[in-house]
Amino acid sequence: MLGRGERRQRAQDALDELRKALRLALGAAQATRQAAQTTKDQLEFEQAVMRLGLAKARLDPEITELRGRPALAKTWDKVIAERDELYARWHPEGPERLRRLVAAAAPGAAGSPWHDWLSKVGEDTGGVAPAMWRVGTAVVEEAPREDEFPVAVPLLDRAHLRVNSAPDNRSVVDSLVETLLLRLMSYFRPGLVKVHLWDIGHLTGSLPNLQPLTSAGLLTVHDPTRLDDLLAELAGHIRRVHAKAMREGETSLRSVCVTKGERIEPWRVVVLFGNGERLPDEQQRELQRVARTGIDAGVSLICVDVPLSANSPLETIAFTDSRHATTSMTGPGVRFRPDDAPDGSLASRAAAAIAADLVARRGKPRTFDDLLPEELGKLSSKEELRAPVGFADGVPVEVVIGDATPHALIAGPSGSGKTNFLYAMLGGLAARYPPSELELYLLDFKEGVSFAGLAPGRKDPSWLPQARLVGVNVNTDREFGLALLRFLTEELARRAEAAKRQEVTKLAELREAEPEGHWPRIVAVIDEFQALFGGRDRITQQATVLLEDVARRGRSQGIHLVLASQDIAGIEAFWGKPAVFEQCTLRIAMPKAKRVLSETNNAAFSLPRWHAVINHDSGVPHGNQVAHIPDASAKGTFDALQARLWAAGNSLAPRLFDGAHQPLLAESPDFTDPPGPLLGQIIDVECRAATMALDAVPGRNLAVIGTATADALSIMESITFSLARKHSPGSVDFSIWCAVPALQERVTRLAKILTAIGHAVDHRTDESIAKLAPASGERPRYILFFAVDAAHQWLERKEPPAMRSGLDDLRALLKNGPANHVHTFGWWRGVGRLKDTLGFGGTDDIGAWVALDVQGAELNTLAAGQVIDWAPRPKRAIYFDKSTHSSPDVIIPFDTVESE
Numbered sequence: 001m002l003g004r005g006e007r008r009q010r011a012q013d014a015l016d017e018l019r020k021a022l023r024l025a026l027g028a029a030q031a032t033r034q035a036a037q038t039t040k041d042q043l044e045f046e047q048a049v050m051r052l053g054l055a056k057a058r059l060d061p062e063i064t065e066l067r068g069r070p071a072l073a074k075t076w077d078k079v080i081a082e083r084d085e086l087y088a089r090w091h092p093e094g095p096e097r098l099r100r101l102v103a104a105a106a107p108g109a110a111g112s113p114w115h116d117w118l119s120k121v122g123e124d125t126g127g128v129a130p131a132m133w134r135v136g137t138a139v140v141e142e143a144p145r146e147d148e149f150p151v152a153v154p155l156l157d158r159a160h161l162r163v164n165s166a167p168d169n170r171s172v173v174d175s176l177v178e179t180l181l182l183r184l185m186s187y188f189r190p191g192l193v194k195v196h197l198w199d200i201g202h203l204t205g206s207l208p209n210l211q212p213l214t215s216a217g218l219l220t221v222h223d224p225t226r227l228d229d230l231l232a233e234l235a236g237h238i239r240r241v242h243a244k245a246m247r248e249g250e251t252s253l254r255s256v257c258v259t260k261g262e263r264i265e266p267w268r269v270v271v272l273f274g275n276g277e278r279l280p281d282e283q284q285r286e287l288q289r290v291a292r293t294g295i296d297a298g299v300s301l302i303c304v305d306v307p308l309s310a311n312s313p314l315e316t317i318a319f320t321d322s323r324h325a326t327t328s329m330t331g332p333g334v335r336f337r338p339d340d341a342p343d344g345s346l347a348s349r350a351a352a353a354i355a356a357d358l359v360a361r362r363g364k365p366r367t368f369d370d371l372l373p374e375e376l377g378k379l380s381s382k383e384e385l386r387a388p389v390g391f392a393d394g395v396p397v398e399v400v401i402g403d404a405t406p407h408a409l410i411a412g413p414s415g416s417g418k419t420n421f422l423y424a425m426l427g428g429l430a431a432r433y434p435p436s437e438l439e440l441y442l443l444d445f446k447e448g449v450s451f452a453g454l455a456p457g458r459k460d461p462s463w464l465p466q467a468r469l470v471g472v473n474v475n476t477d478r479e480f481g482l483a484l485l486r487f488l489t490e491e492l493a494r495r496a497e498a499a500k501r502q503e504v505t506k507l508a509e510l511r512e513a514e515p516e517g518h519w520p521r522i523v524a525v526i527d528e529f530q531a532l533f534g535g536r537d538r539i540t541q542q543a544t545v546l547l548e549d550v551a552r553r554g555r556s557q558g559i560h561l562v563l564a565s566q567d568i569a570g571i572e573a574f575w576g577k578p579a580v581f582e583q584c585t586l587r588i589a590m591p592k593a594k595r596v597l598s599e600t601n602n603a604a605f606s607l608p609r610w611h612a613v614i615n616h617d618s619g620v621p622h623g624n625q626v627a628h629i630p631d632a633s634a635k636g637t638f639d640a641l642q643a644r645l646w647a648a649g650n651s652l653a654p655r656l657f658d659g660a661h662q663p664l665l666a667e668s669p670d671f672t673d674p675p676g677p678l679l680g681q682i683i684d685v686e687c688r689a690a691t692m693a694l695d696a697v698p699g700r701n702l703a704v705i706g707t708a709t710a711d712a713l714s715i716m717e718s719i720t721f722s723l724a725r726k727h728s729p730g731s732v733d734f735s736i737w738c739a740v741p742a743l744q745e746r747v748t749r750l751a752k753i754l755t756a757i758g759h760a761v762d763h764r765t766d767e768s769i770a771k772l773a774p775a776s777g778e779r780p781r782y783i784l785f786f787a788v789d790a791a792h793q794w795l796e797r798k799e800p801p802a803m804r805s806g807l808d809d810l811r812a813l814l815k816n817g818p819a820n821h822v823h824t825f826g827w828w829r830g831v832g833r834l835k836d837t838l839g840f841g842g843t844d845d846i847g848a849w850v851a852l853d854v855q856g857a858e859l860n861t862l863a864a865g866q867v868i869d870w871a872p873r874p875k876r877a878i879y880f881d882k883s884t885h886s887s888p889d890v891i892i893p894f895d896t897v898e899s900e
């Protein structure tokens with residue numbers, strides 16, 4: 001047994017042992033912990049050094065202090081050793097390899113120093129763009145200067161560039177951007193790169209050395225408040241370029257250009273200077289969209305202090321101090337320094353040289369002849385009509401009229417060049433589409449004769465072969481506009497009928513189904529069309545309905561409207577009925593035009609003279625295309641084209657309606673073989689003469705009513721001359737009665753002409769008129785009774801014993817004559833006077849009438865109660881034949897004096 005003391009000793013020893021073991025264990029844990037802590041410190045230190053870069057770390061006070069600790073000093077040495085080892089491997093060939101790489105990827109002006117290329121104008125046609133563009137030099141931190149290597153960034157067709165400035169280094173950033181742009185502009189043939197500049201802070205003043213480029217359209221400076229417009233314009237451009245590439249069977253503009261070996265559409269480089277803050281959401285979204293889709297359409301962004309996220313290839317240059325930056329091309333450990341920029345005046349001279357070269361290259365400004373194709377009249381209009389109307393920096397800008405853009409609306413104040421635009425467009429179309437493919441109906445409500453030259457005239461016998469109808473000076477003859485619309489709706493019905501027959505819906509399909517049919521596209525041009533809606537009357541009402549119908553249904557039937565106006569805003573009647581305008585998806589705005597583009601689209605306000613905004617997207621901003629319109633009105637332009645086209649073919653002459661001239665009876669086609677008495681020319685697209693049937697039935701007499709003597713005489717004479725022509729001498733008898741001495745000369749002349757032709761004429765000027773003529777005879781008799789009311793003095797006398805007056809006899813003659821082919825054409829100088837003559841018997845025996853200066857309201861009783869909407873105007877008459885008319889025709893009395 002152990003003693004008590006021994007036992008305690010052993011316990012003590014065990015405890016000591018345990019304590020020792022515990023101490024040991026604890027010490028080990030502490031050491032391990034310490035070691036772990038040291039490793040952690042070392043790793044953190046290494047990381048901090050890496051983050052800062054060796055060069056900066058060396059100067060950093062915190063790092064310097066940490067380097068004092070032995071454990072970290074070791075790490076520092078290790079990092080240095082590793083760097084040295086790596087660098088030793090890179091040093092001999094790294095920079096050189098990079099130099100060679102950049103030289104290959106950035107040839108010529110894309111990579112060499114500016115004194116090698118500045119002020120030399122580029123010749124490259126841009127089939128393929130250099131992959132990289134030099135921006136500066138860089139050096140791996142702490143490496144010697146001779147190890148500097150060039151830094152280049154991808155741009156055109158490849159990537160966008162973002163530049164983040166440092167405080168107060170805007171001038172360095174400006175120089176970097178300016179030099180880069182000069183490289184781009186100097187590499188290619190001038191014109192292949194166009195720059196858009198937007199600066200949130202300045203309207204002018206950004207990149208001042210490049211300003212000379214603006215004169216040639218190579219640089220466009222945008223309003224700081226109008227980024228929306230710029231982004232919309234870019235979006236529209238991208239869409240158009242995309243469509244163009246698709247037409248060529250490619251997905252990007254770049255591939256089209258590579259295939260063709262030349263740039264078919266300039267690159268757009270868009271430089272945006274922001275303030276470091278995100279753009280408002282909508283703009284930011286739009287910008288991201290442009291970034292995403294722009295590259296394939298040749299649009300490159302250079303965003304300075306405009307945040308842009310990388311949803312497309314994007315490189316970044318981020319300045320860390322005023323002279324140095326890091327770049328996404330080289331990584332954070334490499335110090336980038338922009339190249340020295342050329343002196344401002346040198347840069348500006350180079351920009352001027354580029355602009356001057358382009359201007360010289362464009363040669364004389366593009367002219368009307370440049371709108372014409374090499375071969376005339378070779379295109380088919382089956383799918384659409386397409387022709388250039390102007391140029392944007394030498395590149396043609398087209399209008400397309402087809403199923404997607406069926407109708408056009410053109411606006412611009414007086415003198416802004418609307419008519420000239422129409423000529424440019426008509427010229428482009430007429431030069432491409434033969435008359436079998438395109439028919440033109442041209443109407444001008446302006447005072448003047450703008451389209452008259454398209455129809456044969458006295459001085460120039462030529463006409464535009466595609467023109468079917470030309471209406472000029474129709475400003476007071478709104479009925480003519482109505483007639484044109486009616487004609488178009490009839491043609492629409494004809495086409496719709498054919499389409500139904502063939503079970504097709506579109507013109508292109510109809511043409512395929514009926515290849516032998518005649519289905520040209522019809523373009524109806526109405527200049528100053530607002531005149532058609534100028535009154536609050538029946539014409540405005542009907543025109544609105546018809547126009548809407550043509551606009552709606554014409555789309556698929558190849559019937560197209562081109563409506564021009566100085567004042568679209570003025571046609572308020574329409575804004576409440578937007579159907580017509582909605583169908584006019586092609587909008588053309590001349591400088592200062594109002595309302596024709598969408599409300600947010602102000603492109604027309606800043607438009608220079610002789611330019612137009614061509615917009616195929618109902619006027620929304622992204623549809624804008626600005627073009628210079630060549631002079632198409634001067635001698636030797638449109639007229640020369642017309643002469644060529646006319647000389648080439650045996651086309652039919654268009655009909656000409658000229659509201660300022662009375663048509664000559666002798667020249668009326670109907671006068672060659674008159675179907676009956678000709679009363680005047682109907683205001684209608686056919687330009688036919690109004691006539692009346694003279695069947696042997698009651699009521700076939702005619703009253704001419706009104707005091708407008710010249711017009712009344714014209715009508716009475718046309719009736720006489722045409723009847724005299726219709727019937728061979730001896731087959732009919734004429735009575736020519738006139739009780740008014742002042743008219744004798746003219747009436748006697750008429751009687752003499754008839755006699756000279758060989759007709760039997762019963763000419764009376766005195767009271768013998770009251771004896772009248774029998775109500776039947778051996779031959780038909782035409783009684784031309786001038787100023788009937790003036791003969792009342794004799795007609796009212798009652799002769800005993802019968803006490804029957806001449807008036808009674810006249811009533812009987814009117815009543816019974818026609819059935820026996822004795823027809824009376826009487827002229828009364830007022831409705832009341834006519835009624836005096838007719839008495840209580842009513843107006844049944846006057847089956848037809850022509851009214852001159854008589855208000856519509858007075859005529860209602862003569863038209864079976866129908867409301868006659870007629871405001872008299874000189875040299876116009878209204879003709880109503882109860883047996884054939886549902887509504888009266890407006891007619892123009894013929895000029896009969898020249899017609900013998």
Ligand SMILES: Nc1ncnc2c1ncn2[C@@H]1O[C@H](COP(=O)(O)OP(=O)(O)OP(=O)(O)O)[C@@H](O)[C@H]1O
Binds near residue numbers: 413417418611
């Ligand atoms: N692109 C152009 N280049 C040169 N001259 C032009 C051009 N466009 C128009 N002009 C000239 O300007 C004048 C007015 O043009 P135009 O008749 O086309 O204007 P408008 O808008 O139709 O005016 P209005 O409605 O008063 O007739 C004409 O003498 C025409 O020759």
